[in-house]
Amino acid sequence: MAELLKVEGLETHFQTREGVIHAVNGVSFNLKEGETLGIVGESGCGKSVSMMSMLRLIPSPPGKVVAGKALFEGNDLLTMNDEQIRNIRGAKISVVFQDPMTSFNPVLTIGDQVAEPYRVHHKAGKKEALDRAVKYLELVGIPNARERLSDYPHQFSGGMRQRAMIAMGLICEPQILIADEPTTALDVTIQAQIIELVKRLRDELGMAIIWITHDLGIIAGLADRVNVMYGGYIIETAPVKDIYKNPQHPYTIGLLGSLPRMDETEYRRLTSIDGLPPILLEKPSYCPFEPRCRYAKERCRKENPGLKQVEGDGHFTACWVNPKTGKEY
């Protein structure tokens, strides 16, 4: 499969009163056509910021992308002019945001908002755009879509609003859909509806998906490949089955161990990861996970490990220590 997106050495800083927060510290990854990439990590690990940096959606100030490239079809998203990036955002790469309650404009109708990307990017008339909005609202399973075009967002339930968000993201048939925790605010049965919907649409429309989440459960059934992020770095990346069967980074191992499993019959105490995520006031010169890591060695306090290949094909981890032996590689 052809490569669609290539991100290299992305770094983003935020200027705050306490100092410069190094939110993203050199993120590199590729996305192939039709691939589903999961990005997993806890709040503040840089998963959303890295995606928003790529699309130049970081408010500046306080945010600033200080280094890196994001090549989409060979063009760097970070250096193109405003007009060029506008032609990509919403048309070729679109985003579904986390909170369906606040990401719609409450004083515009659902129809106008869902149709807007199509009107802007395809210079379509109102009627044509609304017809297309109906098509996509039906696709995502909104009953009586035509009658509901003139509804306002508050007349939709949370699950319906998230569907409408997805319809808005899909209306220009993007090559990449970035879903930023789209189901976090929803109940499990509605979440299951949305995930089934996205899977179906992915197979029908053949787009690539980047799904950002903190829930390792969702990713397991959805992604082809997973990036685990911590402290502004990708600390492990692997095909989905390898991540779950054979996690290599102590953080990934800890994260999986801290989840209760529904198929457990025996009681098992959860393995918690002690301590707290770091506040990145400087770019760490050591492993960012070192203070919480049970395998930490002298070297981890001095040098920051880069991603390197381990075991299976396409499985990379950023750790000096092999967690199986407890010794350095």
Next chain:
Amino acid sequence: MTEKQVLLKVENLYKYFPIKKGVIFSRQTGAVHAVDGISFNIYNGETLGLVGESGCGKSTTGRTILQLYRPTSGSVFFEGDDLAKLKGENLRRKRRDLQMIFQDPYASLNPRMTVGQIIGEPMEIHGTYKGAAQTKRVQDLLQLVGLNGAFANRYPHEFSGGQRQRIGVARALALEPKLIVCDEPISALDVSIQAQVVNLLEDLQSTLGLTYLFIAHDLSMVRHISDRIAVMYLGIIVELADRNELYANPRHPYTQALLSAVPYPDPFVEEKRKRIILEGDVPSPVNPPSGCRFRTRCQYAKEICAEEKPAFREISKDHFVACHFDIS
């Protein structure tokens, strides 16, 4: 296990919130049927999990049990007293035994009070510890929940979400309660921190002999922490069983759908799973469906479901379900 002792008995509990219209002459035009006739027991030393989706009435149930909301009707027996009938000083004394841990660790601690004042306040109100003894007790409690005793002079904003939730736990423990209602205590926390708080709650239960009503929407975590689990839908309990029984042998169509909707953190399992996808949304609790509440989204629904409310019956030992059919 020795004979189980009932600590709390809830009988036909109803809680309606009135909907009013009119500014000067306000009149009631309807009611939100938040809790619509539920009965269950909580046994001494156990953890009862209460799960359901948002708006199903699980938090209202917790608050009504504690008399933070007064029930519309029904009884809550705690050690022989009906809390719903207690008033004033008698109720205030009882509250010592019943405490709560709230969902949002950012909203449930007063930002203008120090941690010491927050944890000391219940002791102040009930006059259990004063002066130096109180200071000592606050420090002990902080250590008990895994925080440094010296934190008593700090303010809530200096702590992370997980640490704040520990402060909330310390406050709930201040009066040595028997029952703690945990209202989604971990849903606002990150995954690795959730495990820390759950482990803390488990440790406290075994050392202090606490009883929990654990309210949550995360079914995998509820399964982990609970002994028995009650599933709520639109104001009623649809199924109640021992946790292993409930997960191995769910008998209500809603429980089955709910369980099948939970994603497993395992791609090998996910590949093979079949999901029951529910259509549509939860109906409004202002005007709930007649008969069985779940019939509008139920794949097994027949005529009788619209006509008659299914009884909450015991289908096997300690396994209760509210459904007209045996769908297993």
